[in-house]
Amino acid sequence: MIGQIAKGERKLALANLGFAYAAFLIGTLCGLLQVFIRNDALTLPGWLDYYQVLTAHGLLLAIVFTTFFIFAFFQAGMSRTLGSFGPKVLLWNWIGFIVTSLGTLLVVIMVIGGQASVLYTFYAPLQAHGLFYVGLALFVIGTWIQGFALVGHYQLWRKQHKGELSPLFAFMTVATIILWVIACLGVVAAVLFQFIPWAFGMVDGINVELSRSLFWYFGHPLVYFWLLPAYMAWYVIVPKILGTKVFSDSLARLSFVLFILFSIPVGFHHQLTEPGIASFWKFLQTVLTFMVIIPSLMTAFSMFATFELRGRELGGKGLFGWFRKLPWKDVRFTSIFIAMAFFIPGGAGGIINASFQMNEVIHNTLWVVGHFHITVGTPVAMTFFGLTFWLIPYLTGRRFTKALQKLAFIQIISWSVGMLLMSTAQHVLGLMGAPRRTAYTGYAHDDALAWFDGVLSNHVTMAVGGSILFLSASLLIFIVIQLWWMAPKADVHQAESFPIAPSDASATPRFLENWKLWIGIAFVLIAVAYTIPLADLIQHAPPGSGRFQTW
């Protein structure tokens, strides 16, 4: 079949996708339980605790679903754009997949066993079972193995194509993997040198503020690790669905380079209300955080430029006539367009969160929960849904039938409605002071009673939204199962394709693909932003904290 990738890569990508959607199903079910518990409408059986469910929800959706999906997308796309994997590349991808899966299973077993109700941030000195941290380490190592295997495939291609710029999809994949590997250094250092020795009793104390700073060195670029694959879909896949080309090859590459540079030295904006870090360093990282908005502005421009140019080509007249000419009946496009639309308030909210003292208004309130549900929970997740609709039938050789397309529309619309209700309620409640990460919030105070009043400012609205979201998630699982095993086999003419838009790289400067340069600058920026405050935390460390299991 034309454009079909080799069987080995298909199996590999499907394995990652299967793991991703299993995590998605359990993770969204946990979310459903949470909104009911928060309204005092559900009591869990004795062997299950709210915070256990919350830990599972965060880990399974934010970490497991995203990561496994991203690698499936990378593996399929790298094979599609650079050619089939050699046996070594394929083998190492499988080894990486197995290590990542083992790590995940270890973590899940610890959470289910009640040994790790520490939420996905696992802040010390809450101490989970040592194997929980071992599982986290294996997870990261597994992703590195898969990442390096993909980079190896890319290097082989470059050797065979001396002097050429790599295809845009491959360039962006490599940029995302570089970002991920550099970001993980922080969490790996914390887990290997702080958490594991401490959890297994080899040392008695842990430097809490240092562990938090290392976590957030990882925690912010983590969100860009989710976002960049979505941006890849926006830059490379969407124009093809529209029947056009990439707006500007050089700007697309430049924006990814800027993400490598500016998404890492910014973690302190998650720690603005904490002691132990001087205001100067918090503010410096606030400034760097704002720098990372620029590549997102570039992306927004490229997207709408693509839409308008194509809409006009299709005969759209007047100022906004092009808008109606876009292929709204194609759910592969509409899903991603809605995802982008959600990112407008999502990004604006992010600017508020990072704005230094303004952070005090919303820090650790439900606002933050609302924020990440309209960033990773919709722009990223719904882009992934939009990819799923063609990626699974592409890999299984089945058809995304008209009936399934209709269901897919219901799925993305219900997800949008549910998310709009839930996240709006969360934003408003957060402004009213309602905390995040709490079970039923029955504080006996007028301010807290107001959190159950009103239309949008109500925990009940949140629960209605959450319930719609779970229905939507179930529908998606149904579609996935259909596309995987049930839908009719496609013949040559009906086969789904992996859409890759042409991108004219003839005017793209070569230095954009000089990774040594960008990695070097990234480390300089990291050194500037982190060396002094981290050294200060190590030199002036208080006596370490002991081990606490307060759940």
Next chain:
Amino acid sequence: MHLHKYEKIWLIFGIMALIIFLSVVGVSAFHQGHTPSGGHKKIDPEKVSETAPFDQPGVHEKEDGTYEVVMVGKAFGYDPGKIQVPAGKEIMFTVTSSDVVHSFSIVGTNVNMMVVPGEINHKKHTFQEPGTYLVICNEYCGSGHHFMSTEIEVVEQ
């Protein structure tokens, strides 16, 4: 690298907006003193109750007429529990934790502090309105996290 004219306008507009935002935030922080809570002093998390000022938690009036509230967070409450402070007076909140990470967050104000073991955190605040203020822990601290709250009684003087 070719930049479309509209893209130049868009990026200049965006970058200018970011510069304005940052300037507002920076001037407010470093000129007017509106920095978020913070602090440099360390403390032995196992000896909190023996270490000044946490050996005497509570409300202290200082010589210059301002107040200091010394507070310890622990699973799942605050020491002291309910306190009373005057309206219209500047209050310095000084907090730490004797076990895991908590927060000290007064609903309806900008007091929203992380309470980290080993570290001492500070925040200045003046209550303008008398009344009962709800204090909650908004950082997960264990199975009783959602029960961790107290109240501050702000009275007219």
